[in-house]
Amino acid sequence: MSDSGATAALPDPAAVSLAIADLDRLISTLRDDGRVVIGPTTRDSVMTLDEIAGAGQLPRGWLDEQSPGKYRATPSETATAFAHGPPSMSWKRFLHEERTLVISTSRTNGAMVIDPAPAAPEKPLAFFGIQACDLAAIGVLDVALADDAAYRRRRDDLLVVAASCTDSVATCFCVSAGTGPRPGPLADIVLTELADGSLIADARTERGAAVLTRAGLDTAATEADCRSAAALVDAAAARQTRHLDTEAIARAAAAPDDVGWDAVAERCLTCGNCTMVCPTCFCTSISDQTRLDDGCAERWQIWASCFSLDFAYVHGGSVRTSPTSRYRQWYLHKLVTWHDQFDSSGCVGCGRCITWCPTGIDITEAITS
Amino acid sequence: MRSEPAVTTLVPTMATVEAVRRELDDTVTLSLALSEPSLTPTPGQFAMLWAPGVGEVAISYSGVGDGSRVDHTIRDVGATTRALTTCEPGAELGSRGPFGRGWDLSRLPGRRLLIIAGGLGLAPLRPVVEAATAGTLGTSSAQLLVGARSPDAMLYRDEISTHWASLEPQLTVDHATDTWKGGVGPVTIALGSAIGDPATVEAIVCGPEIMMRVVARELMDRDVAPDAIQVSLERNMQCGVARCGHCQLGPLFTCVDGPVLRWDEAEPLLAVRER
Amino acid sequence: MTPSPTDLIAELKSQPFCRDLSDTELAELAACGTLVEVAGGDQLLTLGGPCDWFWVIVDGALDVSMHGPPVGMTIIGRLHTGDVAGVSWVAEPFRSEFDLTAVGPGHAVRFDAREVRRACAADPALGNKIYQRMATLLRDRLHATRLQLLDLYGGSRAL
Structure with missing residues (x-):
């Protein structure tokens, strides 16, 4: 920039x-x-x-x-x-926002009508x-x-x-x-x-x-x-001492299975704190809620974390069951595939994921260690 | 950069269930009339079907119609698909789409088309099978290979034996009783006799990921080029517009960059475990 | 149908099981075999019975099946032209663990397993080729069986 x-x-x-x-x-x-x-x-x-x-x-x-x-x-x-x-x-x-209303429904003469979320002033x-x-x-x-x-x-x-x-x-x-x-x-x-x-x-x-x-x-x-x-x-x-190891990131990009994730895997609790505090993590799930009074439905877009087991659920099970694979997904998305998708890195260097990780996993050292 | 979706909305269009056809014990085909026509789906694309108050699920088009009338074949595997498969005619659903990259039919003219399906994977292939039967794909020849768990779990069995008979269907099941006339074993056992000249083959494959991988490897062992093999991947699709993040596979948002990929694109991605 | 030995050798030459065998080796193998006709329902091997024979299918189909409650009679493999039916002859106790039944009329080259084992022992070059072929066939059948074991179609793809 x-x-x-x-x-x-x-x-x-x-x-x-x-x-x-x-x-x-x-x-x-x-x-x-x-x-x-x-x-x-x-x-x-x-x-x-x-x-x-x-x-x-x-x-x-x-x-x-x-x-x-x-x-x-x-x-x-x-x-x-x-x-x-x-x-x-x-x-x-x-x-x-953590929760955004996407649509709600109402009934007009018995027929269900979809009301897009109001662009409230x-x-x-x-x-x-x-x-x-x-x-x-x-x-x-x-x-x-x-x-x-x-x-x-x-x-x-x-x-x-x-x-x-x-x-x-x-x-x-x-x-x-x-x-x-x-x-x-x-x-x-x-x-x-x-x-x-x-x-x-x-x-x-x-x-x-x-x-x-x-x-x-x-x-x-x-x-x-x-x-x-x-x-x-x-x-x-x-005063900054941490830096992204571009060589390690390139190695992880080239051969995701061949770099050592074990040190991370032993510590990652898959709590998702890093994704919640990350200023660029944008993933969401959409969830239906039914109102008890009139049976009409609302659909809400809610923050999601790629560390949760059901994030990559397909019928029959999750694509990513091991904590290692979920950490790897987050890391590679942030630092590698974000470039493919959006022509930039997904990491801005704020360090929140390091601070707020309960086990202190450090994105700048995840591979090098 | 990711592909730009043609449809970007999270707001469904209401649709009325016009007909329900029971296919298997746990599987039905819904014919929907959309209250507002969508873009005409390409075979291999999918819609997000919404059971109001329950949830939304990605379901491929098993009949592409003209964008106002479409078919979806759905298996009851969870809360949302349960709600969809138990719909009665007249029921109201929501539908968004069409989403994703469908089968690349532009590759087919002059080629020998092998349509290879496993289980419910025949559903997204159905529009291609019908076009092949009608002779509108420009292929030099076409054959249908279908694998299923057992004879009574074979989707569209009546159509296969009647309307689709010209595709010389090769049917295989994992296990059978003695009234079964097709093959017994994995779907790959029928490949050897189906390929002919491998240089002319274009294969489109849909089924469980393991089945597609085995089929693609077998095709390549028999000298079919990896870029002449198309597969359709299943991932957790929630938005359809490359925004929710759930369906990522390496650099891809499967919902817009897929679900159909050529095997030369898919293989390196799928080679990484739990990606 | 009573084919001559030359008919048998010509038939075997066209079979993938006999690919790359020399004329001598083909003759040695043909000496252990007979071209036979089968009718639908013919039971060639019986679950628990001896496996003293194996067949190379010329035309028609043979079912490998298992029976017993609660599934009744279940076909778990169907073999066609070019396939080898009967594999338990390669190792002791030479006992079939499945039924082998003709699906309809057809022809096969039936081999006397004892004779084949004897020929393989007498001519190690032939033996090497035959047992390699059987190993390949068993590997392919093991892979197929493992795929069936995964029950892929039962539990995946909502679509």
């Missing part, structure tokens, strides 16, 4: 400077536009994503630590709100503080779910205020995945936070520039601040 990566240019000279208090003006402007603003926030000592009404709900003063099978968020003296790793859940749930969304990896994931989903009407509706209306990463946690590997730490081309506005919590805002689209103008944010950022911001992001990139 052209403007991501550790060695990208400095923020645009037209970038503006924001004080911490200015974030409220930015969020209010988005809300005044009728948008639901989604951003990182701390709940139950975990940084997660939710609707936010003001900058006070951002995880300012929290730091997180992530490593294989481990997540800790702790209060600290820091002045920053965006110097953290990927929030526990990814942003996909706001565009590709929902408030458009604004993603506030989305990081580079997660923004790249939206680009990935844009291809995989291009025909999904519910996804497209939310996506088309989405406004993106991204945040450059000024820190990396141990599970991050966006540099290796080619997605960060600088947010890529889908952002309307990119924020980069300095150590004192003040920020630089860089409009990437006319729509983004208009938001900054309406918010009255027009103090030009100093070149010194821009250099400091760039240095922080470069430092975050330099």
Whole structure:
């Protein structure tokens, strides 16, 4: 992606400077536009994503630590709100919901009539503080779910205020995945936070520039601040130690049965956590529900995981019964066959699958070990 | 990139069951009238049939009609197929489709066509068999080979012995009683005498995956080229539009890139266990 | 029908079972065989009985079957022109485990298994060829049987 990566240019000279208090003006402007603003926030000592009404709900003063099978968020003296790793859940749930009504039925003069799910007028969304990896994931989903009407509706209306990463946690590997730490081309506005919590805002689209103008944010950022911001992001990139082993991936692609999955198989519980937290996993099942009152039916599209035994069920049994084959399916889809299907990798390097795996299986080391 | 599906909707069209024909103890053929015509299915394509309130299941077309009248042969193997196979005439169902890549009939003119079916695998071949019987495929010759568990489990047995007799049907069963006139053993036992000049053969094969693999290997042992063998794969198809992810086979979404594949495409994918 | 030895050798020459045998070997084998006619229902081997014979089918069909409750009489293999019927002669105790019955009228070359074993022992080159052929045939029949054992059509493909 052209403007991501550790060695990208400095923020645009037209970038503006924001004080911490200015974030409220930015969020209010988005809300005044009728948008639901989604951003990182701390709940139950975990940084997660939710609707936010003001900058006070951002995880300012929290730091997180992530490593294989481990997540800790702790209060600290820091002045920053965006110097953290990927929030526990990814942003996909706001565009590709866990449950989506597909159709329902009703009866007209005794005959069954199918009612497609209403394209309910929902408030458009604004993603506030989305990081580079997660923004790249939206680009990935844009291809995989291009025909999904519910996804497209939310996506088309989405406004993106991204945040450059000024820190990396141990599970991050966006540099290796080619997605960060600088947010890529889908952002309307990119924020980069300095150590004192003040920020630089860089409009990437006319729509983004208009938001900054309406918010009255027009103090030009100093070149010194821009250099400091760039240095922080470069430092975050330099701290990453994990990387995708392209040679190992190529071996797995060429001979799926001949690479060692045993180390993974011994540990994989097939719990599906990795698929739930993955920002690009898009698989779903469709399930019928019958209403008890009138006997009419509804069909719901519900997130599915390729780790569940019935995912690849054909009459007579599952195609993939062993945990190894299910892990292998996920791994090869993400890193190999995604390229065949969608002309990109399905992995954006957020590292959530490593953090949230109860046994700490590491996608960057699954083959090499 | 994956193939682009011609139909992308998850919303079914309502259909009325016009006729129910019992084929086997556990198998019926439903003739459906769609409330809005679909695209005319290609033989080998499938529809997602919906039993309202129960579920949806991928069922191939056993009669392609004109897109407003279609046939589906369905075996009762679970909740949804139970609901479908117990339908009475007049029942309302949902239908989406046609989905997937059907048989490549453009390869057939001038060739010796072998239609090789195992069990219910004859259902998606039925439109091809009927076209072959009618002589509309342009083949130089055609023969039908069918394997089944036992004589009373052989699908379309009346049609085979009457309307399809010109295809010189070779029938084999796994076990039989002494009134059975066909072969006993795997369907491959009839291949040797059916092939003729292997360079002219185009084989289309549908049945359980193991049966298709054995048949394809036997054909190749007898010098039929792997790209002259077409098979139809069964995977868990839920959306039909390459979106739900369940039917993946390596890089393929079987629902749009299949279910019909040439053996040279299918073999390396199926060679990987539990893929 | 009383064929001459030359008729028998000509018939055997066309049989896949005798492919690539030299004229001498063919004559040695033909000396153990007789061209016979069968009628539908003729029982050639009996379940539990001795397997002192085997047949190379010229035309017609022979059923390999088993009987007993609860399935009654069940045909598990049907052999046609070119097939070898009767395999238990290759190893002790030379006992048939199935019935072998003619489906209808036909012809076969019937071999005296004792004579064939004797000829194979006397001419190891012939013996090698015959037992290799039997091994191939047994392998093919084992593969076929295993496929039948999977009961593929019973439990798959909802379609």
